[in-house]
Amino acid sequence: MKMVLLGTGTSHGVPVIGCDCKVCRSLDARDNRLRCSAYLSEPAKVLVDVGPEFRIQALRYKVKGVDAVLLSHSHADHLHGIDDLRIFSHSKAYDPHNKGAGETKGEGLPVYSHRAVIEDIRHRFSYIFGEVRQGGGKPKVNTIATEGYDVDNPIRIGGVEILPVLLKHGYLDDSGWIFREKAGDGHKSIVYLTDLNSIPDASVDRIKAFAGRIEHLIIDGLRVLPHSTHFSFEQALEVAERLAPRNAYLTHITHNLFHYQVQEFVDAIISRYPCLDSAKRNGGYVGPAFDGMELVC
Template sequence: MTEKTLFTKIEAVMKLTVLGSGTSHGVPVISCRCRVCKSADSRDRRLRASALLTVDDSGTGRNFLIDVGPDFREQALRVDLCSLDGVFLTHPHADHIHGIDDLRIFSRKNSCAMNSDAELAKRFPETSGKGLPVYMSSESEKLVRENFKYIFMTHEKGGGTPKLDIVCTDSYDEKNPLKISGMSVVPVPLVHGCMNTTGWIFIEEKNEEKHCIAYLTDCNAITENSLERIRACSAGGVIDHLVIDALRLRPHSTHNSFDQALAYADKIGAVHTWFTHLSHDYTHEEIGTLLESKILEHENLRKIAAGAGSVEPAFDGLELSC
């Protein structure tokens, strides 16, 4: 089942909302006067790439953020985000991590001065426990701790900082997935130029069948081992949705081109494939038209599209459910 709506609520056990579908500049790009940046189509306004996974765990909706970029505050307000149960980080580039300070709203660590002031401590209580779980690779953890030292330091003065519980995911795979809120989560190693990033596969058991959502950005290469991991995760079930990096038509040194993304999508075989991390080269409508012809070049995608499947550009506010 596919839902194409702008920030409307739907009933689903596992739902992914695309909070941002744009590249690192965002669209419109500052000072740009191209037809895409000046477009009146709301689907051409692309905040930095991010998504929100909502899981109905025993009747209680739990929210998990994928990346926390500089547009996170605006994205959270758009969807009226009032609770957050965890964050999955793909990598620590600015467009995916520089909204990290706004996680204070969901998990706060007080300074020594605040804790020692009874009135402040009462008005702004520190989050109990270890804080908000943030799942990432050890490579990402190293850079997060280096680049945001103030978060992990003891402060004598000033306000609060995000209280984060970093969970290293290096040891998890298709044979040993993370178990969170009734779903299984598997990290997928990706190649992003000269660095490694992490894609995520979210798996639920529904009517004795696996249903999966795969979120794979930022990347310009997916190794055969990673493709095998994706196939193993969906064995005995289906990948309902694949959200994959597809920057533009022209090749790029660190991101999939449209042709690269289509080739990987053909191998992965999701029912619905959605391009994200889009530049301002083409409008939403133009990308859709382009893909209609390009999927004919790929046998598996051609068969999927002939059935109930699709390959389309994502847009901010797109909601996908299993």
Template structure:
């Protein structure tokens, strides 16, 4: 199983529009960060996590030609507002297109209920409110995304969502808080119970309950990679800062921990130095690193394997 981090930046992205700080003007590609999104690949199945405003560029850059499902963490614009670009992967015709035989044959409607989009019941409601044109029939114009919104609240470690060839991939949603907003992390894992390996993706959060931490550990088996929200050094009202992210990583104990949703306050190199300087306060993470693991800032294009 492979996860490609297609975006690791905050809601502004990096470089920030109009900013001339050292990070935004850096020539180091590690300091160029699109809005957060990830692609999971397993046995020719392709699963997208979040579809922000940079999705079209990300899809072209990483040559996405097929999607089997989409997972949405929450309804904020930087994670959702590229949703219209999903239409190329699942297309619904207007009445006018359907009535015209030539056009309908040239641009056939996708069969079935549409591209599966998994998210919480709460976020499903927000998507209907924010993008009503997707879910109503229309008379004129081109196609719209044909999406099948599916609540994932019931998919816990005891009842994982099973997808992929022979349903080998197990997906569990992880409830978290993002300020006063509810958001979902996801754990993707595969393998038998005693050989299970997983990747945990926990962006946009500043509180993960004990129960959710337990769910991550139970769902992931041997967690090879933890991708976790780590906005900046300074505390924030709705995101983990670096120390909070390290504290959660200490409890989860993944072999490799990666910071994501990063601002332009510090460069990739400076964040790595910060982690190195503070790792002494986290004995479990220090032990993992001494045994070949790692704790680092993520970057766009990073490929994780489990």
């Protein structure tokens, strides 16, 4: 599997509009963070979240195909680039209101999330699901609720098995995602968990039951101080320790610290987390993610 992190910043992005702090003025490319998103390019083309900068991300990181979209939740920084899925959905659907346009028959680009997110999409982007008058293109999507998928019945897309994981983002339900493929007699995985301030024990058990060997864990870590809807760095590392990945990356990072300072913070406390400390000593990565980071397993 191969994944690129399209964005690793918080909802404002970094630099923040109107901010003149040192991080927002940083010349280190790792401190310039677009809104959170990821793109699995092999063995299938799967987009995780589609924020307002998706067009920029797709051009910057050469996203040339999307087989399916996974949505964590419906906050603007994870959803409001949905219209830019148009170019990827044209070959996935047939518009009954535009017969003879030469489009391939199909239900549309699959967009997976839990029912509350799908209801939000249909309400906030109602034009997508109605008849189009002359002009005014729109994405052609097929929204699919994920409540029926479980360890024995994952989503299957082009050689990769995908399972949603319940997370809590304040009072909201949020979906994390496990990407799994066969590795010898077992499995290896990439686990992507963003926008959470707690994870139910049942979700940790679900990850352990399905993931096999976790090569890469990408997990929400906003800042040093606690937050009402996001993990702090230490809270993220605590969950990472329970999952024991080979590599762990903090994402959804705000502009309080430079990239190198986040790494220094992690290095200063990693001895508290024996599994992560061991992974790092054996060549693994434990620290902040950055835009454009490529993960291979």
